[in-house]
Amino acid sequence: MRILSPVFFLVTLPLFAQSPLRPPATPLITHDPYFSVWSAADDLPSQSTRHWTGTDQPLGGLARIDGKAFRFMGSAPREAAAMTQTRRTVTPTSTEYEFSAGGVKLGLTFLTPALASNLDLLSRPVTYVSWSVASSDGSTHAVEVYLDATSAMAVNTLEDRTQWSRVRMDGIQALRVGSTRQEMLARSGDNLRIEWGHFYLAVPDGTGADLAVGLPRMRGEFLKSGKLPRTDEVEQPKRSGRDPYVLAAVWSAAKVQSQASTGWAMYAYDDEYSIQYFQRNLRPYWRRNGMGLAELLQTAAREYPRLLADCRKFDQEFTADLVKAGGQEYAAIAVLAYRQALAAHKLVADLDGTPLFFSKENFSNGCIGTVDVTYPSAPMFLLLSPKLHFALIRPILDYAMLARWRWPFAPHDLGQYPLANGQVYGGGEQTEENQMPVEESGNMLILVAAQAQAEGSAEFARHYWPVLTKWAVYLREKGLDPENQLSTDDFAGHLAHNTNLSIKAIVALGAYAQVAEKLGDTKNAKAFRQAAEEMARKWPAMAKDGDHYKLAFDKAGTWSQKYNLVWDKLLGLNLFDPAIARTEIAYYKTKQNTYGLPLDNRETYTKLDWIVWTATLTESRADFDALIHPVFRMLNETESRVPMTDWYWTIDGKQRGFQARSVVGGVMIPLLAQPEMWKKWRGR
Helix, strand or coil, X not given: CCCCCHHHHHHHCCCCCCCCCCCCXXXXXXXXXXXXXXXXXXXHHHCCCEECCCCECCEEEEEEECCEEEEEECCCCCCCEECXXXXXXXXXXXXXXXXXXXXXXXXXXXXXXXXXXXHHHHHCCEEEEEEEEEECCCCCEEEEEEEEEEHHHHCCCCCCEEEEEEEEECCEEEEEEEECXXXXXXXXXXXXXXXXXXXXXXXXXXXXXXXXXXXXXXXHHHHHHCCCCCCCCCCCCEECCCCCCEEEEEEEEEEECCCCEEEEEEEEEECCCCEEECCEEEEEHHHCCXXXXXXXXXXXXXXXXXXXXXHHHHHHHHHHHHHHHHHHHHHHHHHHHHHHHHHCEEEEECCCCCEEXXXXXXCCCCEECCHHHHHHHHHHHHHHCHHHHHHHHHHHHHHHHCCCCCCCCCCCCCEECCEECCCCCCCCCCCCCCCCHHHHHHHHHHHHHHHHHHHCCCHHHHXXXXXXXXXXXXXXXXXXXXXXXXXXXXXXXXXXXXXXXXXXXXXXXXXXXXXXXXHCCHHHHHHHHHHHHHHHHHHHHHHECCCCECCECCCCCXXXXXXXXXXXXXXXXXXXXXXXXXXXXXXXXXXXXXXXXXXXXXXXXEEHHHHHHHHHCCCCHHHHHHHHHHHHHHHHHCCCCCCCCCEEECCCCCEEECCCCHHHHHHHHHHHCCHHHHHHHHCC
16 A cells, blocks of 8 residues: 655645535536536435436445445445545535544545636546545554446446446556447437546556456445455446446555555546537547547646645635635535536537637536526636636637528527537527527627626637627617517516616627727727617616616516626626616515525526626625525525526525536626736636
8 A cells, every 4th residue: 555645645634624515416526518427415425426417327435444344435335334424525626525434534535626727627537536544543444445436427328338448558557438339429418428438447556556347246345355356347248227337446555543544546538529510520628739548647647746736726715715705605605616617518629729618508408509608607717717718709709700690699509519510599590589689699799898808808809890790780779678589597488678688788788889999999989888878878767666677668566686787897887877786786685585586576486696696786795695695595405406506496495497507607706896806817
């Protein structure tokens, strides 16, 4: 058994105390919509780990302490007693657990070094899993530690057949498994797992780890002997149903005392090609310069000590700024959102190496590159990585420049994940039926202005100026009093005269004028700024309804969250009287339910991301906390044990729909409202 150096040992110590929030689901492996594994239980050994869709993708963890078997991850085998979980801590880049049994304290950490400012690192599909064992009773103990994963990691359904192999690389030994059919980019959909590529369990040489492939009964053999079989399972291929392949690693620590003994492994997934973009199959970004899987794992292993330190530093600094921006409860929400937002995307390289960042609408329809999903998620990327944000909006801008997109408004999406071959929502490229014309045009103009602010330059927009101008003209004609149409909250149905959508159009015109000014287009800057100011002057009288503002201009006795006002503040447009936001916040405080502020008067459900945007309009910490606390309470108490939902009922806190979506990146928006923080993080 190899004891790691003091540098390693320091970073395996707890980084944070017990998380203040009980996550509805806890992130373990979080890379992209296909490689995303969670624990939906309070205690890690109480049930199987799952893909974000809810399909079991079991990860196993066992320990033998002085010959007695225990289980610390996963629900099998039941004959091993569950260790007592004493701590669970979620940070932006890691999840840490502590367990105790038999006089031993066992630590387990999942580290996904998802640093948004480092695109090469962010795109690596490698999660480190590390363990530590130390005596807690002053005695010396013999401990064997076992980690595994099954072939379910590499297939869509358990009926799919899989095949495994051993892989030897310089300094690395690995086991891999994949489907036999390898149906690469063969279909699109929402409730799908990957059907191609290979999952890897890898360990560096010299760590004392043994590897083996077997069937689930192999776990029982470990419980008895503390060892793996000397020979691998030979039956190939086979289905991943009741008897899947199990890829396992075992370490032995003969004399565990108060100083921790440690070990680590890597979970990785190589999909080879990730996204189809207008019939071109694109590589994951990390492969753009010819790197292969062997080099990926070797690089990941070599850089592990540095990445541990880098992630520790980021987690501490970013969490401290979240607390400073909004308090402990707000920070806990944002920390939980961090990896989820990233894992709902895939970062790929275009044929010339250009980074492109594609979102998936998880459990809302599976669309790829949806504009009104990008809009709520954008604050996280504008804050931490403007380059990544541009990689998010660029595919839509390029699509809208094509002759095949013939509408005067912005597209809704690029297709259905992972096939970005053209819009599939509503009328698509065929008709204007069920489009979101004001919504998406407003979103794109606002995001372009935000990108220019984040970069400190609008030069990137010059190439797209004709289409941006077309959208601005459309909003000037159609935006003040929108016709009957869908908005981002399309689950609520069509709505005419939508006051919040009107705000978006007005702010978008101001945003366009701001970009025009930066590009030296003074004529359009002046004309569209004047149009935005005139519309903003008209809006209050059209929307006023006593002590608040209406949901729709023609519907007295209604109300809605006016979250789109936040960009008037963030972009420094100052189109709307600040008294409007003050009036709305005062009214919202009278409409809250146990688990939050409803989206509007029509239903008691809400959107988590929009509540945080609305809270960002407040002018006092007390008002901010009043809106945030019910959201924290919902996450802490909900019966819906899924990766953070953004659409839920405010009466009982149960999920209404949606889960694991990228839109939770929007909860970072309070940091954009603090110029010194935005400047600090975007400059990294």
